[in-house]
Each structure stands twice: as structure tokens, then as C-alpha cells.
Amino acid sequence: MTTTDCLxxxxxxxxxxxxxxxxxxxxxxxxxxxxxxAVHVLVIPKQHYADVVALTKADPALAGAVLAAASEVAEAxxxxxxxFRIIFNTGPYSGQEVFHVHAHVLGGEPLGPMIA
Ligand code: 5GP
Ligand code: ZN
Numbered sequence: 588m589t590t591t592d593c594l595x596x597x598x599x600x601x602x603x604x605x606x607x608x609x610x611x612x613x614x615x616x617x618x619x620x621x622x623x624x625a626v627h628v629l630v631i632p633k634q635h636y637a638d639v640v641a642l643t644k645a646d647p648a649l650a651g652a653v654l655a656a657a658s659e660v661a662e663a664x665x666x667x668x669x670x671f672r673i674i675f676n677t678g679p680y681s682g683q684e685v686f687h688v689h690a691h692v693l694g695g696e697p698l699g700p701m702i703a
Pocket of ligand 1: 594603605606617618619620621622629675676682683684685686
């Protein structure tokens with residue numbers, strides 16, 4: 588997978604539309620196209636890394652920026668009082684489908700068991 592055929596790189600470039608909810612110099616957050624909860628936002632680094640392990644090894648400060656952005660999204664979406672999840676699917680067993688690292692921010696309703 589190169590950045591030219593990566594779906595989320597195309598969203599960063601503006602070539603594919605997305606409902607953006609948060610942006611910094613290095614990160615972007617947008618609503619998931621098939622939401623699995625009342626609030627379902629994806630938070631990505633603008634730079635392409637396949638998964639959270641690659642990101643954290645290459646640029647731990649950027650990994651921190653993704654987590655900071657996810658926390659700010661959770662607060663802006665009103666998720667702090669009742670709680671929420673931040674999930675990084677990583678590799679085949681997780682069901683990861685898009686190989687541009689993304690944090691799922693899920694909340695806004697009871698989420699049920701973590702593995703379902
Ligand atoms: P993964 O399974 O890789 O952790 O999650 C990929 C997520 O990206 C899925 O929840 C899926 O609904 C979402 N997704 C796939 N294509 C698009 C798209 O074109 N736009 C947006 N906003 N989300 C997408
Ligand atoms: Zn990408």
C-alpha cells in the first residue's frame with residue numbers, strides 16, 4: 588500500500604470527501620462512514636503509517652498527537668461524563684481494513700462488551 592492508493596491519504600488530500608470534526612497541523616478527525624455507535628469518529632495522523640505499531644516506532648510524538656486529538660474529540664462530542672472507547676485495530680485478527688493508522692473514538696450510548 589502506497590500513499591497514492593490509500594483511502595485515508597485521499598481524505599487528507601481532499602480528494603475524497605469526509606465530515607471533518609477536528610484538525611491540527613499533523614492530525615485529522617472525521618466521522619466514520621458506517622458508524623458503529625451514536626458517536627463514531629476516526630482520528631488519523633496526516634502522514635501515512637500502516638498501523639499504530641509502525642506509527643509509534645517511527646514517530647512517538649505523532650502517536651501522542653493522535654491520542655491528544657482523540658481526547659479532544661471525545662470532549663467536544665460530550666463523551667467524557669459517560670465514558671467511551673478509543674480503539675486501534677491492528678492486523679488481521681483485529682479485522683483492520685484500512686491500513687492507514689486510525690483511532691476509533693466510540694461512544695454516545697452504552698457500548699456493550701468489548702469483544703462482540
Ligand atoms: P478498520 O476496520 O480498518 O479499523 O476501520 C476502518 C473504518 O473506516 C471502518 O469503520 C469503516 O466504516 C471506515 N471507512 C471505510 N471507508 C470510509 C470512507 O470512505 N470514509 C469514512 N469516513 N470512513 C470510512
Ligand atoms: Zn494513508
